[in-house]
Amino acid sequence: MGKFEISKRSNGEYQFNLKAGNGQTILRSEGYSSRAGCDNGVDSVRKNSQDDSRYDRKTSTSGKFYFNLKASNGQIIGTSEMYESESGRDNGIASVKENAPDALIAEPAM
DSSP states (O other): OOEEEEEEOOTTEEEEEEEOTTSEEEOOOOBSHHHHHHHHHHHHHHTTOOOOGEEEEEEESSEEEEEEEEEESSSSEEOOOOOOOOHHHHHHHHHHHHHTTTEEEEOOOO
């Protein structure tokens, strides 16, 4: 089962990483000024992860593939890692869809 790991950055912002059952990060958030904002971001990922139209499939300038998960208002709520192939990116999207709805929240030791 996947999990959301919430951490605090050195600048005081909160962020989350969605990790698959194997521990690999499949989605990371932007920074949030408050823990409540970060928790809302996690809820938004859970809610929007099942809607394929919320995934913006992208190609970087270096030719790598990635995706952004967007909320209904178009705001990016998570960005994937870089993948070598389109199929790798598509597998990453499938992993978010599979892991996000039931993922537990964990706070790593700081």
